Amino acid sequence: MHILVIGGAGYIGSHVVKALLNRGMNVTVFDNLSTGTKINLFDNADFIEGDILKYEQILFAMKQNVDGIVLLAGKKAVGESMENPMKYAFNNINGVVNVLNAMVESGVNKAIFSSSAAVYGVPQYSPMDEEHPVNPMSFYGFTKHETERLLKWYDELKGIKFVSLRYFNAVGYDEQGDVKGLEENPQNLLPIVMEAAIGKRDKVKIFGNDYETRDGTCIRDYIHVTDLGSAHALALELLEKGGASQILNLGTSQGSSVLEMITKTQEVIGRPVPYEFAPRRAGDPAVVTAKADKAREILGWEAQHSDLDNIIRSTWNVYNKQ
């Protein structure tokens, strides 16, 4: 199978590329390098620099004998999406429409989409399964859900089969050290913890310690990007075998609190991580965890790299070299 990985030079994309190469697939990366970096490219994957907002560019890439695509390109900062929804509408919706139209025009009919737990909004129960009501609390989450709706229509009208993977909190780095690119101005907890550990920032601000959780800080479901990568490979194999379109959660159902992440990091790296308690961040639910039984049943997928020790060690190996 020849797979076009759109956004394959980014943090999650590069781990997906590695997983597909490991399963013997041929890969072409399509990326505009706006947040992705050439450091994340693999020698045994082709690379086309291009932008999904430019229809001719994505059409050209799609016409390179592609059997299926993985669509990761898009904007992903929740806070920014609330301040600048236009940017998110343009990149995450117009861009997706271009990709889908280019698929139809070039006869490509298999798509894996990187969706998010953000589609659910405030959990009514946890762990959340795929039947949990969808009610995004951010414009970012809205764009992810809109893409899923577009995919359903393109499936019905144009026969594009898709697997939408709703990631919970993506963390960790390739354990062989094959992915080295660090995100600029990270917004997520673990890279922020790492930056505090290497002295790149003063301290971690813990957003709220008065939640109704075991230590008062928020609980999230942290899933290693290597485990996300293998789910993409399995999802492509499912569609290759003629499987039906699916929406699947990817998480561990094991929640970790913000304080536990910091304490565990200190333990694993043997250094203090300065932190302070700060007010709650608007829109943060206390607990967000995934029920991922459906991915296990349908894909035969298991999270194998997502114990905290592994997540932190693999991330530290990259940050420690800064």
Ligand code: UDP
């Ligand atoms: N968080 C924090 N300080 C930070 C960044 C994040 O306390 O500087 C908390 C945040 O409130 C949430 C958890 O860490 O409970 C994970 O946040 P992140 O932004 O990584 O992912 P989210 O769960 O919001 O998608």
